Amino acid sequence: MAKGFNRPSGGxxxxxxxxxxxxxxQEQMEAAQAQLAVETVTSSAGGGAVKVTMTGxxxxxxxxxxxxxxxxxxxxxxQDLVLSAVNLALDDSRxxxxxxxxxxxxxxxxxxx
Numbered sequence: 001m002a003k004g005f006n007r008p009s010g011g012x013x014x015x016x017x018x019x020x021x022x023x024x025x026q027e028q029m030e031a032a033q034a035q036l037a038v039e040t041v042t043s044s045a046g047g048g049a050v051k052v053t054m055t056g057x058x059x060x061x062x063x064x065x066x067x068x069x070x071x072x073x074x075x076x077x078x079q080d081l082v083l084s085a086v087n088l089a090l091d092d093s094r095x096x097x098x099x100x101x102x103x104x105x106x107x108x109x110x111x112x113x
Contacts (some may be wrong), residue, residue, distance in 0.1 A: 033057065033101045040094055043088035050081040052089040057094045060086065 022110040036056030044051045049069040063082065072077075 010034060022099040028100065036100055039096060043092050045073075045084035045087055045088065046081040050078075050085040052082075052085040054089040054093045056093055056100065058090060058093050058097075060089070103113055 037059075039056040039079075040053050040061060041056070042051055042053045046069065049066045051062075051064040052060060053064075054060050063076070063085075065082075069081070
């Protein structure tokens with residue numbers, strides 16, 4: 001009789017459980033990404049004169065500029081405020097993504113990443 005004839009072929013044992021864990025993790029990540037696509041953050045600059053709304057997956061959905069600001073502002077100041085509001089919204093969006101994806105980003109114990 002050949003060596004190993006009665007041994008189960010590969011894929012059994014702990015490997016099957018690991019694959020199930022990976023599949024669950026992938027499903028959780030997909031659900032978190034879908035949720036990030038609809039959740040929004042709004043950040044403002046200039047005391048609320050410029051507001052930017054962004055989704056959790058970093059898509060800008062709205063820019064609001066106070067009409068009062070347009071009466072008194074020069075182009076350079078308006079550009080600076082819009083830039084600041086966009087960067088703040090990006091930071092807030094990244095924080096939201098980190099909160100949602102952070103627990104999943106740890107990977108599966110035992111894989112070393």
